[in-house]
Amino acid sequence: MILNRRSITVFILLVTAALAGSAQDQDTVQKVTRGAEMSLFAEDNENNCLVCHGRLVYTITDTVSGLSRKELMAEHNFISRDAFYKSVHWSFSCLDCHSEGFKSFPHAIETRFETGWGCIDCHGYDPTYAQYKFEEIDAEYQKSIHYTATDGAFSCWQCHDAHYYNPLARETGSGRENILKSNEMCLHCHGNPDIMGLVTEKELTMVLPRHEWLPDPDRHLAAVRCIDCHTRMNDSILVAHEVMTADSAVNDCADCHSQNSILMGTLYKYASKESRDQQGFVNGVIFSNDSYVIGANRSKFISLTGMIIIGLVLVFAGVHTVFRVIIKPVKRYYES
Ligand code: HEC
Ligand code: HEC
Ligand code: HEC
Ligand code: HEC
Ligand code: HEC
Ligand code: HEC
Ligand code: HEC
Numbered sequence: 001m002i003l004n005r006r007s008i009t010v011f012i013l014l015v016t017a018a019l020a021g022s023a024q025d026q027d028t029v030q031k032v033t034r035g036a037e038m039s040l041f042a043e044d045n046e047n048n049c050l051v052c053h054g055r056l057v058y059t060i061t062d063t064v065s066g067l068s069r070k071e072l073m074a075e076h077n078f079i080s081r082d083a084f085y086k087s088v089h090w091s092f093s094c095l096d097c098h099s100e101g102f103k104s105f106p107h108a109i110e111t112r113f114e115t116g117w118g119c120i121d122c123h124g125y126d127p128t129y130a131q132y133k134f135e136e137i138d139a140e141y142q143k144s145i146h147y148t149a150t151d152g153a154f155s156c157w158q159c160h161d162a163h164y165y166n167p168l169a170r171e172t173g174s175g176r177e178n179i180l181k182s183n184e185m186c187l188h189c190h191g192n193p194d195i196m197g198l199v200t201e202k203e204l205t206m207v208l209p210r211h212e213w214l215p216d217p218d219r220h221l222a223a224v225r226c227i228d229c230h231t232r233m234n235d236s237i238l239v240a241h242e243v244m245t246a247d248s249a250v251n252d253c254a255d256c257h258s259q260n261s262i263l264m265g266t267l268y269k270y271a272s273k274e275s276r277d278q279q280g281f282v283n284g285v286i287f288s289n290d291s292y293v294i295g296a297n298r299s300k301f302i303s304l305t306g307m308i309i310i311g312l313v314l315v316f317a318g319v320h321t322v323f324r325v326i327i328k329p330v331k332r333y334y335e336s
Contacts, residue, residue: 041093175289
């Protein structure tokens with residue numbers, strides 16, 4: 001596609017620059033840029049929406065009397081500019097996803113029933129995003145407990161924050177932090193009865209007590225992702241999306257604590273594709289996370305040293321036996 005968003009951006013920028021010359025309006029909203037690209041909508045977003053949603057205290061005005069007054073923005077309706085402009089959808093207008101009706105305040109009732117876009121509406125069957133395999137993720141999601149048990153109340157947005165989303169599994173180097181962020185997606189709901197109440201009538205059961213079969217559960221839950229135990233393994237996508245009922249979850253220590261640890265096909269899938277057999281360690285990528293998974297990590301150097309030590313011990317034991325069995329009796333014979 002030649003006329004994509006980027007080329008249009010560049011074209012508009014050139015035309016504006018030509019028309020305006022070097023005269024710059026000092027009062028405009030600070031420009032939002034990423035590399036050579038610039039958001040076309042930062043100013044509209046600011047004036048239409050963030051003027052209220054980007055603040056914890058916003059102002060309402062009565063257009064008839066001209067009176068105005070300050071009010072608090074509820075935390076769940078606050079949108080952080082910083083995080084929004086760092087997300088994958090940074091170049092968007094708020095109105096790309098929300099209906100024009102939101103331009104008036106109070107927002108009319110029908111705006112609350114807007115049928116929003118799903119990820120698949122924009123990303124499905126688009127070669128630009130082929131590496132993510134959105135179609136396959138969607139198919140898996142539709143088999144998950146979240147889709148099948150919630151009667152349409154659930155969508156991809158329940159886990160992927162509409163305004164702040166960035167794909168984590170492809171970032172290497174900040175393993176622990178990404179495990180935490182990934183698990184927050186689940187605990188946001190599974191640790192919060194109010195949020196849970198939006199999608200089900202069922203009472204929330206506390207998650208942590210159900211994981212006390214693990215030694216040091218806090219430490220385990222900080223070192224692996226919920227999805228590593230709760231989704232069906234899938235080799236063809238990077239992040240499996242079929243969350244199963246709890247009775248099918250990984251519950252065998254050896255699934256992780258062994259040389260062919262499932263973690264190499266889940267948590268460490270991306271890293272293990274990038275670098276095989278790092279640092280002379282079997283499953284060396286696990287160290288990129290400051291983890292030592294007993295049984296799953298093995299150092300070739302340590303193994304070799306181990307073998308040499310065992311070898312020396314055997315030799316020593318052999319020699320010792322020879323002395324004890326053959327030479328000592330001779331000695332005793334002389335002593336007695
Ligand atoms: C004058 C301040 C103000 C402006 C401007 C404003 N909003 Fe709101 N918006 C609010 C407040 C306050 C709420 C929470 C109360 C409510 O739901 O009416 C809200 C609620 C919302 C909700 C949640 C609706 C729901 O069903 O829970 C959305 C979505 C939203 N606004 C989007 C927008 C968008 C998009 C824009 C820009 C086009 C915008 N708003 C502009 C004040 C504002
Ligand atoms: C990529 C699409 C997309 C863009 C861009 C977007 N939104 Fe949203 N927004 C959504 C979706 C989807 C929801 C509903 C989330 C849910 O159901 O959990 C939502 C919900 C909201 C809510 C309700 C509170 C919440 O987080 O659930 C507010 C307020 C809001 N958006 C404001 C904005 C503002 C302001 C902007 C621009 C800075 C914006 N949105 C840009 C998709 C988007
Ligand atoms: C309204 C259309 C729309 C919706 C809905 C939407 N996206 Fe996007 N998405 C885009 C566009 C356009 C870009 C490219 C933005 C840019 O680079 O300026 C993008 C970028 C991305 C990227 C970065 C791709 C790359 O390789 O650079 C990811 C990942 C992504 N979206 C995931 C999602 C997920 C997950 C959802 C649903 C939770 C979703 N998107 C919903 C249109 C959409
Ligand atoms: C139950 C929570 C949940 C739901 C529902 C969900 N996802 Fe995800 N998704 C995750 C987690 C956790 C990750 C891993 C963290 C990451 O990479 O962002 C992820 C990762 C992704 C990625 C990045 C994969 C990659 O190759 O880098 C994409 C794309 C994605 N999801 C799309 C979707 C789409 C599309 C839907 C709806 C059809 C969806 N997700 C529904 C939890 C969920
Ligand atoms: C928006 C809320 C929400 C989010 C986010 C969420 N879940 Fe759930 N989850 C539910 C609901 C609701 C059910 C119950 C479905 C039912 O049985 O009625 C459920 C069920 C489950 C079950 C099955 C429990 C059982 O009784 O067998 C597992 C396992 C699970 N979720 C794991 C996860 C994981 C892992 C994540 C993050 C990747 C996640 N959930 C994110 C709401 C959520
Ligand atoms: C090491 C594997 C493992 C990890 C990691 C893990 N789980 Fe579990 N989870 C299980 C097993 C096994 C069960 C079933 C326990 C039982 O039958 O009592 C379970 C039970 C559950 C249940 C069912 C609780 C109920 O309603 O009975 C939910 C929900 C759940 N886990 C969510 C999560 C979330 C959220 C995370 C991440 C913070 C997570 N799990 C991390 C293995 C795991
Ligand atoms: C989903 C994979 C997974 C499963 C299943 C699992 N572990 Fe672990 N385990 C890990 C990881 C990853 C670490 C590394 C934690 C760290 O470095 O902080 C670990 C660390 C440990 C440690 C050392 C942590 C400490 O507190 O010193 C012990 C002991 C352990 N696991 C025992 C077990 C036992 C016993 C089971 C079964 C009941 C089990 N693990 C199941 C992934 C797993």
